[in-house]
Amino acid sequence: MKTTVLITGANKGLGYEGARRLGELGWKVFLGARDQARGEAASEKLAAEGVDVVLVPLDVTSDESVAGALELVRGHTDRLDVLINNAGAPGHVVHPGEATAGELHPVYDVNVYGPVRVTQAFLPLLQAAENPRVVNVTSAGGAFSVILDPGQPAAAMHELAYSSSKAAINMITVRYAQALPGIKFNAVTPGETEKHTFAATDMNNHKGQLTVTEGTDSMIRMATLGADGPTGTFEDRLGPIGW
Numbered sequence: 001m002k003t004t005v006l007i008t009g010a011n012k013g014l015g016y017e018g019a020r021r022l023g024e025l026g027w028k029v030f031l032g033a034r035d036q037a038r039g040e041a042a043s044e045k046l047a048a049e050g051v052d053v054v055l056v057p058l059d060v061t062s063d064e065s066v067a068g069a070l071e072l073v074r075g076h077t078d079r080l081d082v083l084i085n086n087a088g089a090p091g092h093v094v095h096p097g098e099a100t101a102g103e104l105h106p107v108y109d110v111n112v113y114g115p116v117r118v119t120q121a122f123l124p125l126l127q128a129a130e131n132p133r134v135v136n137v138t139s140a141g142g143a144f145s146v147i148l149d150p151g152q153p154a155a156a157m158h159e160l161a162y163s164s165s166k167a168a169i170n171m172i173t174v175r176y177a178q179a180l181p182g183i184k185f186n187a188v189t190p191g192e193t194e195k196h197t198f199a200a201t202d203m204n205n206h207k208g209q210l211t212v213t214e215g216t217d218s219m220i221r222m223a224t225l226g227a228d229g230p231t232g233t234f235e236d237r238l239g240p241i242g243w
Contacts, residue, residue, distance in 0.1 A: 002052065004077050004129075005223065006030040006069075008060055008118060009087030011042040014137065014190055017212045018084060018219050023051030025224075030073050030080075032058035032087070060087045060114030061106075070121045080125035082223050085115035085169075086137040091161035099160045111165035116172065126183055133184045133229075135222045136173045140193045142166025143234070145242030153196055170234060170243060177232030184231040186222045190215035193241045210237070 005022050009015045011033035019029045023046055031046070031053050033039025043055040056072055059065040073080065089110035094103050115136055126132040140146045141154040141163045149155055154163070170187050177185040190210070191197055197209040217237045222229075234241055 002028040003081045004028045005082040006032060006073060006080055007084040007086055008032040008058060011038040014212060014216055015086040016042055017216045020046060021216060021220050023053060029053045030056045032056045034059045060118055061109045066117045066121045079128035080122055081129045082133045083122055083126060084135045084223060085118060087114055093159045095158050096160050104161045107161040107165050112168045115169055131227045133223060133225055135219055136169055136187045137219060138169050138187045138189055139166040140189045140191055142170050143241060143243055146193060174232050184225055184229055187234045188218035188222055189236045191236050192238050193236045194238060
């Protein structure tokens, strides 16, 4: 039986590359995409490359959309081996002195409440798998160890929404891992924190030094964990990093 994975925000960037790489391993990929047309284009491209892919219309900010995604996936499988919460929103890099709750809300809706919505909905399918894994794609910008290091580029980026939302999902990852030991929950960041590098994606206007393939290395590593793999960890491309 094929290993199954649902990836949110998978019509481009890190999510798409993760789908492509896992599809190459022979996995059945449920490609979550908020935009139907972009999702269809991404799915068709992967299918043309031989990937067993199913498009899943999925807006992580909508309870109704998440419920619909669950029913669609259930129509194809009675279990989900891996969930990758990849969909993310960068916010507008508003200075903390000017940031309002209205600036934080939509970012939290995608980066924090989104993974909770999706994880909660898919828990029964995950619990039906033999070795279920949840990978939360977060950021070194949400790590206190990074933000408090003046040598890190993110430390000088004065904003509230993105970094605090990623700090929140880091904590959420650990709390899930503690409370649900039957499922592996791990957080990953698509960069090399020690080298001050990150992956080039639409979110950073492709200013990153790493390729999108290199950026997904930590995602793929955690998605393919064996039964004896870790849970409640935070890693980048080079390995564990400080919270």
